[in-house]
Amino acid sequence: MIISEKLNNDNKTKSMKVEIRIPDIAENVESGIVAGILVSEGDQVKEDQPVIEVETDKAATDIPSTHSGTVKEIRVKEGDEVKVGQVIMILETEEGEGEEEEEEEQQEEEQEEQEKEEAVEEVPEETEKESPEKPGAEDIPASPSVRRLARESGVDLHQVKGSGPGNRITEEDVKTAAGKKEKRELPGPAREEKATREAMSRIRQLTASRMKESWQQIPHVTQFDEADMTRMEEFRQQHKTEYEQQGGKLTVTAILLKVSAFALRRFPRFNASIDEQKEEIIYRQDFHIGVAVDTDRGLLVPVVRDVDQKPLGRLTVELSELAEKARNKKISSDDLQGGNFTISNLGGIGGTAFTPIVYSPQVAILGVSRAQYKQVYRNEAFEKRLILPLSLSYDHRVIDGAEGARFLRWMCQVLEDPFSLLK
Numbered sequence: 001m002i003i004s005e006k007l008n009n010d011n012k013t014k015s016m017k018v019e020i021r022i023p024d025i026a027e028n029v030e031s032g033i034v035a036g037i038l039v040s041e042g043d044q045v046k047e048d049q050p051v052i053e054v055e056t057d058k059a060a061t062d063i064p065s066t067h068s069g070t071v072k073e074i075r076v077k078e079g080d081e082v083k084v085g086q087v088i089m090i091l092e093t094e095e096g097e098g099e100e101e102e103e104e105e106q107q108e109e110e111q112e113e114q115e116k117e118e119a120v121e122e123v124p125e126e127t128e129k130e131s132p133e134k135p136g137a138e139d140i141p142a143s144p145s146v147r148r149l150a151r152e153s154g155v156d157l158h159q160v161k162g163s164g165p166g167n168r169i170t171e172e173d174v175k176t177a178a179g180k181k182e183k184r185e186l187p188g189p190a191r192e193e194k195a196t197r198e199a200m201s202r203i204r205q206l207t208a209s210r211m212k213e214s215w216q217q218i219p220h221v222t223q224f225d226e227a228d229m230t231r232m233e234e235f236r237q238q239h240k241t242e243y244e245q246q247g248g249k250l251t252v253t254a255i256l257l258k259v260s261a262f263a264l265r266r267f268p269r270f271n272a273s274i275d276e277q278k279e280e281i282i283y284r285q286d287f288h289i290g291v292a293v294d295t296d297r298g299l300l301v302p303v304v305r306d307v308d309q310k311p312l313g314r315l316t317v318e319l320s321e322l323a324e325k326a327r328n329k330k331i332s333s334d335d336l337q338g339g340n341f342t343i344s345n346l347g348g349i350g351g352t353a354f355t356p357i358v359y360s361p362q363v364a365i366l367g368v369s370r371a372q373y374k375q376v377y378r379n380e381a382f383e384k385r386l387i388l389p390l391s392l393s394y395d396h397r398v399i400d401g402a403e404g405a406r407f408l409r410w411m412c413q414v415l416e417d418p419f420s421l422l423k
Contacts, residue, residue, distance in 0.1 A: 018067050020051060020089040022082050025061050026333035031083045032056035033202040034076050035329075039089075043071045051089060053329070054082060055202045060297070060329040069093040079199075142169040153178040203298040214360040219396040222355040222367075223404040227412035229371055229388045235418075248316025252368065252388070253291060253345045257315055259414050260366060261287045261307040262421060264341055267407045269399055271340050273361040281398060290339030290359065291319060293326040300326045301359065303339040347371060347388075356393045363398045366411075367391035388415065 025032065032054040039051050050062035051071075069091040076088045140157045142150070146169055150157050155177045162169035200208070229252075236250050243250040264271040264287055271284045287308040290301040302322035304315065325331040344356045345368040356367040369389040376385040392408045399407075413420050 016093045017072065018069070018091050018093060019087045020063075020065055020067075020091060022054065022063060022084050022086050022088060024084055025054065025056060026337075029056050029084075029333065031081055032061070034078050034080045034082055034088075035060055035202075037074065037076070037078055038062070039071050039074075041071050041074055045069065045071060045091070052076065055297070056206075056333065060331070061333065063088070065089075065091065067091055067093055140169065141167060146171055146174055149174050201297055203300070207298055210360070211357055214357050218358050218360060220355070220358060220393050221396045221399075221401060221404060223392040223394070223401070223408050224353055225390050225392075225405075225408045225412050227388045227390060227415040228376065229386045229415055232415050232418070233371075233386050243313055243316050246313050246317060248313065248318075248320050250312075250316055251319070252347065252371070253343060254312065254316045254319050255415075256343055256345070256366065256368065256411075257289055257291065257304060257307055257319065258312050259411055260289055260341060260343060262414065263407060263411050264289075265308060266410065267403065269403065270364045270394070270407055272363055272398060273340075274363070274395070274398060284340045286340070288338050288340050290336075290342040291322070292342060292344040293323050295327050297329070300331060300336065301339065301342060302326055302331055302335045303337065305338070342366070343368065353389050353391050355391060358393050358395055363395040364407075365393050367393065 022032075033056075034052055035055040036053040037051075038053060039045055039049075045051060045065045045068065047066065047068045048064045051065050052063045054061050054063055070093075071089060072092050073090040074088070075090070076082055076086075082088060140147075141162060141164075142157055147157065149155075149171055150160075153174060155174050157169060157174075160169050160173050160177045161167070163173055164170045232255060236252070236255070240250045248254070268283050269281070271287065273282045273284070274280075275282055286306060288303050288305045289307050290303045293300050293302060302325070304318055304322065307315065310318075322331070322335060325335065339359070339362065341362060342356075342359050342365040344365060346354060347368050347370040349370075351369045353369050354367050356365045358365050367390065369391070371386050371388040373384050374387045375382045376387070377383075378385070390408060390412065392404055394404050
C-alpha cells in the first residue's frame with residue numbers, strides 16, 4: 001500500500017513510501033511469531049527479497065518485500081506476534097529519496113492501534129457499603145482504591161503508616177505491608193527456586209496444543225510387533241550406493257514409506273478420518289504419508305504425496321529433500337499439510353518400543369524403534385537375524401484391535417519377504 005508520494009524537485013522523480021504487510025501465509029493460519037529480522041533500517045532491498053521470518057504452527061516462512069527500496073522503519077521485533085494484514089515495515093522506493101514527512105493516514109492508523117491497545121474500561125468508584133475495617137476507618141487518610149487494595153490483600157490500614165503527603169497511605173505502603181504479612185505467615189524460610197525458564201517456541205506451543213487435543217479426543221490403542229529385516233537389510237546394503245547416485249538415501253524409513261502405501265491400499269480403514277458431525281468415516285483415495293523429522297525447533301512432519309504412484313528411488317530423493325528443508329527452516333506450510341498417515345522413526349536414537357500419538361484428523365501412526373540382531377529359532381536351529389520393533393497406534397473408534405494386528409503383521413511379512421506383495 002502506498003502511503004505517500006513526493007516529487008523531488010532536483011531530479012523530478014517521484015518518491016513513494018509503501019507499507020509491507022503480513023500476507024496470507026497458509027490456509028487457517030491467522031498469526032505467527034517473528035523468528036528473525038533479516039534487514040535493518042537504511043538497508044536497500046529488492047522486490048521479493050525476504051525481510052522477516054515468521055514462525056507459525058505450520059512452518060517457518062520468509063515474508064518477502066513487495067517493492068524495491070530503502071527500509072525507513074521496522075515496526076516489529078523478534079518474538080512479536082504478528083497477524084495477517086499487519087504492517088511490519090515501511091519502505092521508500094528507489095525511484096527517489098526525498099525528505100521524510102508526516103503522513104496523516106499513517107498517523108491515524110497508528111493512533112487507532114494505540115487507542116485500541118491502551119483503552120481501559122472505566123470502572124466507577126465503588127461505594128463502600130460495608131467495610132471490614134475497624135471503627136474509625138473513615139478517618140484513615142487513604143483513597144478508595146487504596147482501601148480496596150488493602151481489603152483484597154488482607155491488610156489492616158490501622159497498622160499501616162502512610163508515606164504520602166499528610167501521612168496519606170499509598171498503594172506502595174499497602175503492598176509493603178502485605179509483603180511483610182506474607183513473610184510472617186510463612187512456615188519457614190523461603191527456599192530459592194533452583195530452576196531456569198525458557199519460553200516455548202511457537203511450534204512447541206502449537207505442537208503441545210495439538211498433541212493434547214489428539215490425546216484427549218482419540219481413544220488410543222497401540223499394537224506391537226517385530227519384523228525380521230535380515231533380507232531387506234541385505235537388499236539395502238547392496239543397492240544404497242545406486243540410490244545415493246540418484247540423490248537420495250535408501251533408509252529404513254524410505255522402505256517403510258513404500259510398504260505403508262501398499263498396506264494403506266490393502267487396509268483402507270487406516271487411510272481414513274472421521275466426520276464427527278455426520279457420524280461418517282471418510283475413506284481417502286490418495287496416499288499422502290507424513291514423516292516426523294526432529295529439528296532444533298521441535299517436531300515437524302513433512303508430507304510425501306502420492307507415495308503409491310512413485311518408485312522407491314524417487315521417494316528416497318523426496319524424503320531426503322524434505323528432511324533437509326525441515327532442519328534448515330526452508331520447509332513451506334504446503335509441505336506440512338494433507339497427510340493421511342504418519343511414520344515416526346526413532347531408531348536412529350535408540351529404544352525398543354514406544355507409543356506414538358495419532359496425529360488428528362488421521363487415525364493411525366507407525367512408530368519405528370532401533371533394529372537389533374537377535375538369535376531367532378528358525379528351521380530347527382537358532383540363527384542371527386536383524387529384528388525391527390514396530391509400534392502401531394490407532395483410533396479405536398475406527399479401527400478394531402484385530403484389524404490393527406492384521407495391518408501390522410502384514411507389514412512385517414512384507415518386510416521379511418517382499419515377494420509376498422505378489423501373493
